[in-house]
Amino acid sequence: MSHSGFAPHDHSHCIADTMAAAEAHCAREKLQFTKVRRRVLEILLSEHKALGAYQILEKLGAEGLGSQPPVAYRALDFLGRIGFVHKIEKLNAYVACSQPGDAHAPAFMICRLCDSVAEAAESPNDGSLAHAAQTAGFTIEKTVVEAEGVCPDCRTRG
Amino acid sequence: MSHSGFAPHDHSHCIADTMAAAEAHCAREKLQFTKVRRRVLEILLSEHKALGAYQILEKLGAEGLGSQPPVAYRALDFLGRIGFVHKIEKLNAYVACSQPGDAHAPAFMICRLCDSVAEAAESPNDGSLAHAAQTAGFTIEKTVVEAEGVCPDCRTRG
DNA sequence: CAGAAAGTGTTATATCATAACAAACGAGTT
DNA sequence: AACTCGTTTGTTATGATATAACACTTTCTG
Numbered sequence: 001m002s003h004s005g006f007a008p009h010d011h012s013h014c015i016a017d018t019m020a021a022a023e024a025h026c027a028r029e030k031l032q033f034t035k036v037r038r039r040v041l042e043i044l045l046s047e048h049k050a051l052g053a054y055q056i057l058e059k060l061g062a063e064g065l066g067s068q069p070p071v072a073y074r075a076l077d078f079l080g081r082i083g084f085v086h087k088i089e090k091l092n093a094y095v096a097c098s099q100p101g102d103a104h105a106p107a108f109m110i111c112r113l114c115d116s117v118a119e120a121a122e123s124p125n126d127g128s129l130a131h132a133a134q135t136a137g138f139t140i141e142k143t144v145v146e147a148e149g150v151c152p153d154c155r156t157r158g
Numbered sequence: 159m160s161h162s163g164f165a166p167h168d169h170s171h172c173i174a175d176t177m178a179a180a181e182a183h184c185a186r187e188k189l190q191f192t193k194v195r196r197r198v199l200e201i202l203l204s205e206h207k208a209l210g211a212y213q214i215l216e217k218l219g220a221e222g223l224g225s226q227p228p229v230a231y232r233a234l235d236f237l238g239r240i241g242f243v244h245k246i247e248k249l250n251a252y253v254a255c256s257q258p259g260d261a262h263a264p265a266f267m268i269c270r271l272c273d274s275v276a277e278a279a280e281s282p283n284d285g286s287l288a289h290a291a292q293t294a295g296f297t298i299e300k301t302v303v304e305a306e307g308v309c310p311d312c313r314t315r316g
Numbered sequence: 317c318a319g320a321a322a323g324t325g326t327t328a329t330a331t332c333a334t335a336a337c338a339a340a341c342g343a344g345t346t
Numbered sequence: 347a348a349c350t351c352g353t354t355t356g357t358t359a360t361g362a363t364a365t366a367a368c369a370c371t372t373t374c375t376g
Binding site: 030032034052053054069070073092 | 331332333334335341342343
């Protein structure tokens with residue numbers, strides 16, 4: 001995954017790549033990459049933005065793949081645990097990971113105008129938060145880093 | 159506010175200080191620091207942790223200050239707008255600000271064992287996120303920075 | 317004081333998420 | 347192929363978080 005954030009790119013290519021990576025990951029780890037899980041990841045990849053669980057569920061339902069909330073939440077939970085999907089806490093919504101496989105502390109830029117979401121790699125062990133944690137004696141296990149603002153496209157347009 | 163994060167401190171003093179600061183702020187800005195708003199801030203200050211809106215509402219209700227969700231949400235919204243309360247997105251919960259008045263991009267350390275929350279000041283304009291945003295041409299308006307982990311007290315105890 | 321603005325009380329409902337249990341499926345074994 | 351254990355899915359029900367809308371009251375302002 002080399003394209004950055006909001007830059008235009010061949011999206012069908014990046015969908016295929018990530019699907020293949022997920023396939024490979026599950027094979028390696030002996031995890032089941034089932035129809036529902038596969039489809040949820042595809043849906044998230046084909047949108048370039050965060051989707052709510054119920055939006056995903058609606059699409060699944062239209063295809064006969066389950067219509068009750070737990071179906072979507074379980075798939076999202078699975079994809080989150082294997083690192084191919086992240087939750088955007090600010091939006092209560094979910095996005096496909098753009099650096100799957102890498103161990104990374106994800107950081108997100110969320111456009112409040114078009115709802116697109118770009119992921120930036122954060123190094124977990126620098127920055128003022130890490131410094132403050134060290135000073136306070138706090139052990140960081142997970143981080144949520146999200147910036148809300150305006151993406152370059154929307155800025156240009158308006 | 160000089161004590162840092164998880165360090166012990168004279169809490170009644172810091173409650174009084176912040177209440178006075180809120181009082182003064184509202185007077186300056188000609189905003190109404192009403193009974194409900196005052197009480198919500200007091201409740202949040204007297205706990206040193208994040209409370210859900212419904213937990214706050216329960217306490218309000220016990221005192222005859224309104225028992226329906228909008229009462230709590232409106233007070234939280236007001237206190238958030240004037241910068242005396244922050245929402246912890248990860249927990250869907252609210253904490254009193256420990257640097258009220260200062261313009262600051264808050265960052266939080268959340269102990270997953272005791273639920274205490276400490277606020278660290280982040281400088282919004284450095285760190286890898288700000289750098290990534292600049293590179294991408296993204297304009298940051300607000301940030302959510304939250305670290306989940308174990309606080310020094312819990313680490314020592316267990 | 318009168319009118320306007322802001323805040324509150326209340327009903328109803330939207331939105332996000334999980335518990336619990338039964339049925340179906342999948343991978344490995346006999 | 348049938349067996350069996352663990353995983354996944356389907357389904358019902360409910361819990362948890364949050365807001366819309368409107369009537370009423372309080373507070374501000376002229």
